[in-house]
Structure formats: structure tokens, C-alpha cells
Amino acid sequence: MEGYVVDILPGAGSATLILNGFKTVEVKTTFPIYIETRDPDRVAQHPDVVYYEGEQWRYLDGREVTLHRFELRDLRAYYHLSKRYRVLNELPTVLSQTLFRLGALPFRKVSIRRGEVEIVKDELDLSELSIASVVTEDWFGPSPTGHKFRANLNGREMTGDLDDLSLRADVAECMGRACHKIRASVKLNMEEKRAPVSVKGLIEWSYVSRTPVRELMRATIGKALTTNEAWVAFKRRVIIPDVVPRVEKERNLEQLRSVDKGGLVLFPKLGCFNDVVQVDFSSLYPSIIIKYNISAETVDACHDVVTEIGHDLCYKEKGIVPEALEWLVNRKEYLKSVDPERAEAVKWILVASFGYLGYRNSKFGKIEAYELVTHFARKTLRNALEIASERGLEVIHGIVDSLMVKGRDVDDFVREVQERTGFKLKAEPMSWVVLTSRRDGNPYPMRYFGRTSDGVKMKGVIRDNMPNLVKDFLEDLRKLMSSASDCEELMTLRAEVMRLLRGYLERVVSGEPRDYVVWVKGIPYVRGVRGFYDARNGFLGRDLEYYRQYLSRTVRVVYPWL
């Protein structure tokens, strides 16, 4: 039998592999767990322990220790034993370790003959899988109690009444009653999902972290990320403890102030600028981690690189975090041309990888490692600023890993920055860019919009918690602005912008109930005359003045020449 491994169901002395196309096959296996104990025979008295073996492992600090690997007949014994003994190496999960040993990793194509599993295709090819996403809708938008559905099956869009829904898929994400109407090997309930990615993104996470997608369903991004790092540690026989207590180095106030910082953010020059190039470092933070070998166990382990902030780096052994990230950075680059949605899912892991270094529950990070990353990021951006200044380029804005520059020979600038910093850059020309201020007149670094070859790019303008009406207005404004080829033309669009605004002000009076909905933390609200109310209780009117003012306020921010 051949197929993609979609899921695994543990049984007694065996595991059922669920392959695409609803194929199932049972393979004999035991489930490994690692326990630190002086009396392994006592643990082995549990009726589900088949046998045990002693293995040499080491802690992150290099101390060697003997761990016992107990092979369990039934996974339920794991939950029993984990309450009584100190179980280590719980990440990757026991099921992932079982799949790894069987050679049946998630979303790899395998061939199973006489109980022997063999991977026949290690690359994920989604065209051979059926993937669905089904959302139930009410008048205000997605809702678990809605009677209409909107589905996407392998890119094919479907809508209709929920009663007419009939769908089969290998993996499906669904909501509310729709989950009862579809047939899928793995159903991912959207209400329980904590990951910021789509079903395809979750499959990609499952693929890269070699963990069944069902186990990632309720997990945060940290689990995908940590599992990925845990695999590196696991292969090196480094113990993955449940909790890693850390003792921070003692520092004085001056030292603390100099390192306890984020990335470098410049105050932008305000106004509209023609012929600007946005220069971005590609995956800067992960690249810094890889280049400088930043990981909990490499910081201050020796003094191969001495930094100004008091933390040194060791290059004797490649760190666990850099090794885990290197593969992900390459995979993201590869996926960009294959499937941008999956590339985005990998990007999420990369983005979180930096923050997780300093997170208190991180297994492979520590605060000193986090501080080193931000230190190198600031240094890198300052280097780029110096090079820009040497070349006579005007820097109009800079945020952490990106600069907006104006002037000649930007390509040469990019090349020089790449050579001198060792990090990859990408340049995106903008025919114009607008940098706006806050209401108090101070520059607002996180909000800008400009025209690129793909249309108008807006950052920090359209927010999730805006009324639908305002979002639609901004989308139309974006289309309108994309017709301007420079700042001068943009300013001449005044009449059209006014016309568009007037249309939307009229729509405030005559709009559909859905137009007034504002989503805040997953709850739909409408602003009524007595304040905000929950839209799930029905449409009870709207406050016209609030929506009018919202539109007028927004247009003043995005189009200050009105």
C-alpha cells in the first residue's frame, strides 16, 4: 500500500497509519519514553512496559547521564508513568518519535509491505492530497452557528446552505456544525486552533516539525518551533527537559540599559517621496542566529567572539537553534516559488524563533541569546546606514531590518551592504511612498504606503479591528492610488478621493448590516447609538455619526492632502 501519511492512531502493540484517500494500515510497534531513574526495574514492573534499555545522553551543559528508554505496548501507560517518574525527551512527542522510528513521518509518501514502512517520496506534494477549509457564516461573517457555508476544496471555492454540504477530504479545517457535515481523516476545528496559519500552513508545520497535524491543531507556534529544535537535540542525544531553569548574569544598570532593547527604528521623514527603494534584509533575525551561532548553549560557553555587550559566543559546536533554523530558512526560500502560503507558514516559525529565544519557557533559548540577536540587528542596520551615508543616499525611513533610501546607484549600495554585513538583501523600488504622522504630529514609524510594481503596499493602515465599511473604503482607496505614478499625481487625485469618500459616507446611511461590523478579539461588534453591542445577538441599528467620523478620520490619515 502506498500513500501520504496523514495521521496516526495509537493502539495496543500497534499503530494505525492513516494514509491519503482514507486508506488505513496497521503496523506493529511499541512506544518509546525516556525516564531518568535509578531503579529501572521498578518502572519495568508496569504491565505495559515491554522492555527497557540504558542509553548515554547529555544535558545542554555537557553533563553526561544514563537515561532509560522504556518501550511501551500501550500509550496509555505513558500518561500513567509520567505522573510518577521524571520523564524526559517529551518533545518531539512520543507519537512523533514512534513515527520517526517506523519511517512513516507525517506527509511523506510511504510504501507499506508486510508491516515494513519505507519512505518513497520525502517531499510534500499537496496535489496528491485533498485539503478543505469550511467556514460557516452568519450575517456578520464567520460564525459557528451560521447556516451558510463557504468552502475551499483544493482551491475550488463553494458556497451554499449548510444542509447541502457534503464534502470529503484528507485534512479539513472546519467550524461549528460544518464539522459534522464533512468527512475527513483529520478534522481541525477552527475554534480550537491557536496557530496563525491556514490548514495548508498547519500541514507544512506538521511536515517540518515531523509531528502529526492533530497534535499541532491546538498548539501555538512555539510547539512547532520547539519541536523542530528538539529534533536537532534528539539526534545529538542531548536531553530535552520539560523545564530549563536559567540564571541570568549579574549586570549593573548601565549594562542592562545598553542591552535590554529591541531593533533599531528611525523616525521617518514625513511627506510623500518619489523614486524610493525599500531595502529589506531577508530573514534578518534568523540569519543573525545562524551566522553568529546564537543558541542558549553557545552563549558564554567560550570566547570565540567577544561582543561589546558582555556576552560572548562559542563556535566550537554548532548551536541547536542555528542548526534548526538553517534548514527552515532554506525551505522558506524554496517554497516561495512553489507555494507562497506554505512559505508564509514557515516564515511564521522563523519570525517566532527570535522572540522565543528570550521567552521564559523556551527550552533552547535564554535572555542573553535574545539580547545578542537584537544587538547584532542594530549593528547591522547601523552599518547599512553608514554605507548609505558614505554613498550620499538619503535615508527616509528605517525599521529594524528595512531601510527606505532615495538616490542613485541603489543596486551598488545593496551589493556593498551584502558584502560588508554578510546578509542577503532585497530591493523593492517604489515610485512613491507616503510617510504619515500621528494625530499629535509626531512621525509614526509603523505606518506607510507606497506604490510598488505589484500595486500600492500599505503597512499599518488597514487593521483587523476596523469596521468592514472602512476596510472596503481603504481597499478602494488603494486601487485609486495605484493609478498615480508619482507624488504630484497622487495629490491631483483629490477630487476622486472626495468622490469615493462621498460614496462611502452615503453607504454609511444605506449600507448592509455587515458593513458596520467591527471584529475585536474574535467577537463581532456593531456601534449602536448606545455604544457597542455584540452582533451575534442580531442587528439592532447603528450610530451613523460614529461611522462617518471614522471614515473622515481615516481619510485624513491616508490622504492628508484632502
Added chain:
Amino acid sequence: MALTTGFPLLDSLISEDKIVEFYSLDRELLTLFYHRVIAVSSPVQVVLVGERGGLDPNMVERFQRIYGVTGEIRVRRAFKVEDVSQVLKVVRGEAVIVDPYQHRKCYSNIVKYLRLDGSRKYIFSFMDREREGSLFGAHSAGSILKLSRTKGGFKVEIIKSVTLGRLEIPFATWEIFGRSESGLIRWII
């Protein structure tokens, strides 16, 4: 320099105690208070428990300027509950500990290491000490003082003391910034 609050009256009440705990539900008041204590006690070791900081270097330096102190402040942070006891284990000598019971668990270990070297410790807790926190910690503390805001300033209530009964000492807000003397209260005690 030895640990001091900078209020001579308060210092005289707690001078004999090894572990002194200040608590308040008024985060702003307690924060201001421990910044002052850290500044006037410098050079001093500080342990900060919490994920989101809690020490404003500028405020500490402002207090140091006010009181003409220049001692070094050495800081260690503990982010998760398991870090707290490990950090306390390596801290030797007098220290200011900010919110050691923040996670509301592993009290025994934390108190064990607070008592370990027998040197003086000032603890600042954002909690109602009469209702929560470590009982063992409450036994270990020589004095427990509650800070709360009053109309014109704040008051320090002695909740537990080896030598004194319950007592309230009022202060004006600007006294924190060194703008006053102890006043008539010195004649009461």
C-alpha cells in the same frame, strides 16, 4: 551600604530583622517605593522576578541624584518560577527581591533560598499578604509592612513585627522624593 528605606523611622523599626517584606496592591506606589529603596541602599544587589521588567533605571538614577548616592546596582532577573529559586541560590549577601511570589507557586523553594545565607533581604510583593503568598514566607519574615495610599500620600502599616504591635505611619507622597523630615511622628514611638 546596608539595606535602608531612607526613612529613618521605618529603618529603626525594621533594623533588627533579617527578612522584611513590603507589600501592596497599589502597584504604582510599591514600584515607586522600591525604586527609592534600591537607590538609597546602593551599592546593592537586586533580583527582579517577572517577565516584563519592573526596574526603571532612569527612576533609580533620579533617586540616586536626589539622595546623593552613587553606588552600583547589580541586577539579576528571574523570568519563570523555576528560575526564581535558582537565582536566589546564587545571590549572596544583602539584596532587594522584587515580587518573588509573583507566580504564586513553589513557595517552599523560594523561601528556602531567601533564608539560605542568613543575610538581610528586603522583599517587595504585589499582593495582599494577609490573604495570599507563602505562609512559610510570612513566618520567615521578621517584619511585614503594608503600603497603601491615603488622601495626601501613603501609609505604612506594620502587619507583623517581632517588637511592635500594629502601627500605622503616614507619609506624604513627596516624602518619597526626600522633601521632608519625619516630623512629629518621631515623638509617638
